[in-house]
Amino acid sequence: MGKLFxxxxxxxxxxxxxxxxxxxxxPDFKLSVSxxxxxxxxxxxxxxNYFFLTQDEFDNLVKNNEFLEWAEFSGNCxxxxxxxxxxxxxxxxxxxLELDTVGALNVKKIIPETVLIFILPPxxxxxxxxxxxxxxxxxxxxxxxxxxxxxxxxxxxxxxxxVVNDDIERALKELESIMC
Ligand code: 5GP
Numbered sequence: 001m002g003k004l005f006x007x008x009x010x011x012x013x014x015x016x017x018x019x020x021x022x023x024x025x026x027p028d029f030k031l032s033v034s035x036x037x038x039x040x041x042x043x044x045x046x047x048x049n050y051f052f053l054t055q056d057e058f059d060n061l062v063k064n065n066e067f068l069e070w071a072e073f074s075g076n077c078x079x080x081x082x083x084x085x086x087x088x089x090x091x092x093x094x095x096x097l098e099l100d101t102v103g104a105l106n107v108k109k110i111i112p113e114t115v116l117i118f119i120l121p122p123x124x125x126x127x128x129x130x131x132x133x134x135x136x137x138x139x140x141x142x143x144x145x146x147x148x149x150x151x152x153x154x155x156x157x158x159x160x161x162x163v164v165n166d167d168i169e170r171a172l173k174e175l176e177s178i179m180c
Contacts, residue, residue, distance in 0.1 A: 002089045002092050003094045004114045006114055011149075022175055030096070031095075035053050071106075080099070101155035117175070127146075
């Protein structure tokens with residue numbers, strides 16, 4: 001059986017880049033693909049970045065109890081399918097879920113051996129400038145994401161580990177010492 005990890009962190013904290021570096025060095029780890037009702041951003045591919053679903057399709061999965069956890073975040077629904085996680089762990093893959101903090105804490109309740117890791121920005125100002133630099137969100141969406149940051153950091157009190165993404169190489173080494 002593989003091990004289960006959840007990585008959370010505010011939008012724009014650099015989780016994606018950090019995870020990409022980690023995954024390229026560690027082929028025995030796999031990033032889970034979640035379902036979402038959010039519209040794809042440019043370059044995102046169905047089945048690779050997310051399973052992009054309509055609200056009806058998502059609601060059906062909820063109704064049929066097919067999610068390990070699901071949450072509403074910034075006006076969209078996100079969820080992790082139970083069968084997907086069970087299959088990957090049974091294949092012996094170490095699986096990483098990239099979830100918001102509510103999802104992370106819910107997974108820990110259901111599967112207590114899950115390791116929860118929270119990625120912190122060096123500062124709030126740095127986070128805001130990274131979010132704006134992505135040019136992927138409207139001003140309204142950026143404001144909503146910044147507002148949820150405070151809530152996310154508060155929730156991270158109950159995480160197993162916290163890693164500050166001040167320098168990608170340093171943060172990567174810390175992540176490796178936790179996960180490998
Ligand atoms: P984004 O829209 O930037 O891709 O993701 C927004 C937030 O949703 C991020 O905090 C991300 O970690 C979280 N997220 C992605 N997939 C899932 C999921 O399956 N469940 C939960 N609870 N959150 C998710």
